Amino acid sequence: MKQQKWTVWTVVSINFLFLLNQFLLITAFPTIMQEFQVNATEVQWLTTAFLLTAAIMIPINGYFVDRFTLRFLVLVSLACFLVGTVAGILAPSFLLLVVARIIQAIGAGIMLPLAQTVLLLVYSSEKRGQAMGILGLVMNVAPAIGPAMSGLIIDLWDWRILFWMILLPLVGLIVITYLFIQNITETKAAQFDVFSFILSSIGFVAFLLGVSMINMYPFEDLRVIGTIGLGAGAFVWFGYRQLRLSIPLLNIKVFAYGPFLFATLSIFLISLLLLSAETLIPLFAQSVQGLSAFTSGMILMPGTFLLALFSWISGLLYDRYGRKVIGVGFVPLLISVVMFSLFQPTTSFLTVTVAFMFFMLGISITMMPQVAFAMNHLPASIMPHGTAVINALRQFAMAIGVTALTTIVTVSSQGQDHLYEGTRNAFLTMAVLGVISLAFFVVSNKGNNKRGTSKNRQSHDV
Template sequence: MAHKGVVAVILSAAFLFTFSQFLLITAYPTIMEEYGVNATQVQWLTTAFLLTTIVLIPMSGYLSNRFSTKALVVFALGCLAAGTVLGGLSAQFGTLVLSRVIQAVGAGIILPLVQTILLTVFPYERRGFAMGLLGAVINVAPASAPSISGMIIDVFDWRSLHWVILPLIIITLVAAVFTMKDVIKKQAAGLDVLSIIVSALGFSLLILGMSNISVYGFTHLLVAGPIVAGALALVVFVRRQINLDMPVLNLMLLKNSTFRLAMILVFLNMMLLLSAETILPMFAQDVLGTTAFLSGFILVPGTILLSVITIISGNLYDRYGGKKISLIGFSFTLLSLVLLNTVGMDSSPYWVMFHFCFFMIGFGLTLMPLVTVSMDALDDEDIPHGSALVNTVRQFGMTFGIIVLSTIISVTATTMDAPYEVGTYWGTSLAFLVMALIALLALVLTRFINEKRA
């Protein structure tokens, strides 16, 4: 292939960004103790990252038409390097959150860009393979990061996580300077600043209000006020995108029924992924009493399976399409969540590891086939905006899922008249039940996919 160097650099960058996004999850208990923050506050290390990417990703269509591919990749990796250094030096919790925001600026550029680049350089009949390759790279990072960071934390401190990954970031940055080429065709583009401001306010207020539920309850003004204001701002954003000649986020693509259904399924799928990968290590430490290393290690076999299954699913997509594969995938996901509900407080953590393998098989058979279904439903000129929509939905799905499900655990643990471990166990069990219902809904909706394949 003519663009092997470009593909290698952009996939390496995508891996580093997704790996960095999940690198600190295993360190949350230690960070909470050092900075004196609670479970809701420490989640802002994840939420701030996701929120920043949600704001940046809709701009990707404009950015890819306004600047060269090389300039965007180099700038994004520069942000990742700067944020990583700041995180390693942070003496205050606010500084650590700021380091995550700086990293996320780069992630908001890279995540939709890598998808657009791969769909551009690979021929149509190999798109399933291309998306499977991307999935193997970016899906393995969220699950491998907690286990690797757990090993490092058990030997060193959590700040060393930044210094371990920094050399890899610098190597990729240097490679991008000498290897990247401009492979995306330019189109007319405009940037509506008001749309960016309104979307940033909408998502920020909505997520802030939802995050406050575990602290203030459902009816408090600091919960209802931000949620209502955020929802209204997002309504304004949607109406503005529909009326603009050159929208920041082309929501008219959602008129395509296949694309729209695929987006709903991607949203549900991402709700489940980040929730499982965040809940399970914390459940292992807080309820089953494992070490930081073992709590992360329980994700490793599933990670290995995911990397293999994602590539296989890409090749299966090129042969059979996405509907059949996704039906099988969501069946595995549902099975895994039912099995996780059978884990007791005295169960071995290796049962969690075993059940999580079924979850990752299901995820490997669903996400990238669904993404490819959505892209195949669009015309080629709509792919950059389609990629922006896909990645906005993915990031918001992760943010929404982890806030809702961690709130379920937190509220249950604090309202039960029982020890913390017991309350956390029942809260986690309730979260798994909700996740199983979400997987069942996704399985039913998948039956309505109407693929149009060449």
Template sequence: MESTMQGTSGIGQKQIKALPILVSLLLSGFIGMFSETALNVALSDLMQLLHITPATAQWLTTGYLLTLGILVPVSGLLLQWFTTRQLFITSLAFSILGTLLAALSPTFAFLLTARVVQAIGTGLLLPLMFNTILVIIPAEKRGAAMGMIGLVIMVAPAIGPTAAGLLIENLSWHWIFWLALPILIIALICGILFMQNVTSITKPKIDALSILLSSVGFGGIVFGFSSAGESEGWSSPKVIISIIVGAVALILFGIRQMKMKQPMINLRAFRFPMFSLGVLMIVLCMMVILSSMLILPMYLIKGQGYSAFKAGLILLPGGVINGIMSPIMGRLFDKYGPKWLVIPGLIIVSITLWFFSSISEASTVAFVIAMHSTLMIGVSMIFMPAQTNGINQLPRELYPDGTAIMNTLQQVAGAIGTALAVSIMAAGQKSYMSNVTNPEDPAHFLPAFTNGVQGAFIFGMIVAIVGLIMSFFIKRVVVSHKK
């Protein structure tokens, strides 16, 4: 069935020009991921230039994540209401507008608004990118295509901090966005020229209550965990109320979706065991990746005293290696299936995080580069194989729902993982300080901080071990979709 799918405009699968479509999507995705992480390096500069506190500055990241958490769940519905071209051009328009506003931003409020506009573009683009590839690429070649997405998703965040550090040292933080703008415009032109409509428009009924419950649910969870991880702490009423309200809304959302004939997100996708397992693996993997990407730069800058640019350079090899490995792992997945990649990958990640848990002020740059690179190789063996295998089990009509579920839970897992890692790090510092005679002595700061970092890596190792236990149940999906 898959080789003869018809698009909305009657374009047969053989007439679809996959390469130009892929180039347009990957260019856009690269810049979306680049600008998301590049700004993190500039936060300390922004605090001084815009006269804002760290808690206020973190809203540039929290606001971005919050917008994604609210918008991405609705994407499954949007994919069934609008054509591929309409969604692609709209997502690029928001990304370009947000990037231009960010480049011109004179104040914090202006920059925060620009970040939200950018996030709308990314929130539309990510599910569209995954869904389009599922439709235009045959299942037996899908691993390699998803590997290319992995290259984009992993290399962009790796290059982001290094490029941003270089730009900040020589120009200003505005140039992070000026650099991204022309590439987004090129991607838009490519999309206008080459993007084809590859999905069927079914226009399911829009249920306002489902959208409200989804927005409150995912938004509340992301906001609550992000606030706890930044500055509020777990005992803050704002954090507790946000998480409780979010959880209740999600439960009500789930109950409503299961009762509806045309749900906003079809949770029946979870009836497919390999999809459910794939989602769990992605959630655990994102928690490990994003918590490590947050803790390592903090350790290099605060613990070792490196500049943002040098810290970015130290982490660059691991990100580039991960990007190179992603397409290779995609091809190996097509040939051998997920089990012989995911299980060794989780073993590598668990062992590497165990080594990282002994990190100290005496750890060398070579040790950090070697361990980070090994960690990224392990991640490349888990992420795309688990994701592709899970999606492959779904029938074609559940592709929009499957991609919406996976992309949404990635954002939620990222928020939860970073919040828990930061909280564990803070608790480790506090525990160390409670056992010293003079907590005010500056000599204790570095050992206390290191103790906290080690605890955060132990948390990552435990998450990876849980994933390893689950991975023994993964099986290769034999694709024989019937609509």
């Protein structure tokens, strides 16, 4: 029992460090641009490369869990992160700094779904809301405190100190992992299908690249259609191949469980809305209302802390009252996206802040409890593949959502003078996606009990 708790909290702590690292460099972008003489578009590759690499790695997490022990996977993940962090400290050029971020992301791609798998295996189905709440709390505290911490450090010292700040606790977690972590996953026959990995990688990269090209070319341009079509075709081929393999790289038969399928689709859209709102609200505040970067950041801060707190509380409520809690969460979510679409250039700072707080409250209640609901419908034997699917789709949703909605802003604005029209269209799109997410959630409950527990379950209480 005690060793299981060490395992849980070690994995959660590592997850926090990985997520904190993901958000630390954002505030340092202007300094990095000046040092390496890169523009605003180029510096975004420090984030895009990280998200894309993590998304590419996550689908093979099911194979990793089947093939290797938990301790080995965590140590490999930390080793990648350590190499990437040291490379970031020493990077003499922007290209090598991007490479350092990619190496870090390989470790993150292994660790992020692994943390969820560990919590789901250790906690019984009746306590999985609490487990996802703990993970949600950790996931959302990191982006809340990361930019503020890094801003203070950059004002006082060099941006490379951010990597040093990650390095010290990272070494401590490596020692703790080696000494205390327990192998609670079960290894089994597994096969790494290289062609499947190539197909999924092409799918992620081509689809995201195709959507981003709409900024430069009309949607009907052959370059746009061809690139998006290549990505979609790679995903279809990947899925078909998994169904044909005796031991698939990613067991997509998890989608045969109806509640898991529809809850995952709802989670995909909620993840898309989350990062999109965190991008569009500051854009609206600065470019339409003329507020400062600091003020736009202050708009986000109360909502971000609310998201972290209620991710934990909503997990506890889900364990007690079941999926009706998720339904309640859609109320503030839909109210807030409607409020976004009604924003005017003269809308007050307080109104925008309160609307964003409503949004984050809705996200906190609908996101992690719905993950628990989806996973409760899977047998423990394929749960690692379920967590890999959900985490890959969440990462992809965040990347594709920001790209797609900022493209809507760019295309419909037709210049800085019409930026308000562009942001309003993006907010209207978010409102439509929110309604669709609610529809998926409603459908996911057909013919299931209150908490959505499956009879074929293996789990352990902490």
